[in-house]
Amino acid sequence: MSKPKSRKVIITCAVTGSIHTPTMSPHLPITPAEIATSAIAAAEAGASILHLHARDPNDGRPTPDPEVFRAFLPQIHEATDAVINITTGGGHNMTVQDRLAAPLAFKPEMCSLNMGSMNFGLFPLKDRYPSWKHAWEPAYLENSRDFIFRNTFKDIEYILKHLGEDCGTRFEFECYDVGHLYTLAHFLDRGLVKAPLFIQTIFGILGGIGADPRHLIHMRETADRLFGDAYEWSILAAGRHQMGLATMGAVMGGNVRVGLEDSLYLGKGTLAESNAAQVSRIRTILTELSLDVATPSEARAMLDLKGAAATAL
16 A cells, blocks of 8 residues: 655545435535535635536536536636536436536536446435425436446547547546446556546445445555556545545545535534535644645646646636
């Protein structure tokens, strides 16, 4: 296992995502104005990367519509120096072309990229709520019982070509299990991705690797064997595991991701009132551990990004 590095820690904030639904928290950003306000506050709190999804402003369901992204991306771009990272994961039943519509329109510095197809089980959340704000919510969750998020080798090749090679966008490689690390190593061996890789290891999603500290160590050791010094490591843990595993990973030399996409809570039984609250919490933890937080410009240098001026935002 790699020794902790003496360097800055990148905080990524995932602002809204496509997992949680409006009923689950009144603080989940839904409208473009809410997403912009929440993202800007997260950047001011210390997030140097903002991971962004869009939602239908009428009922909160995930949408890939570039025009909805257009309603908040320029405002975030103008108000902060944070790295804008647009999802290529989207939401349930979106095609690859749907998921790439906004990234290809805006050519951001970064995009997320899931490293494989997987079961993505949200259906257990359905039984936690007795009523719903919108009719689509329980059906959306229940449909994940028979849903496979698709990202085949061909899909990944398509994204790497049209978004990576053609637009100069680099990626947050989302690895939900050990096999995803080997898939990424395959693309590195073929020369389709280049160092430094930004590897987001994800724990606690039903269908992926569990949120166990031993799994975090195993993912880190596996990535070290496969990539050596060619990557920057980041940690995302879902739900109640968010702060604990992020802290453990940071001590081990990793970067961290928080945000209402990944957890709706700030602590046990306490809903986070904003993304900024989670960013502030993890920043305080990092500071108490004598770890320095990266600025957006430092994150760009660490990840060899093309810079905000080279985007179409």
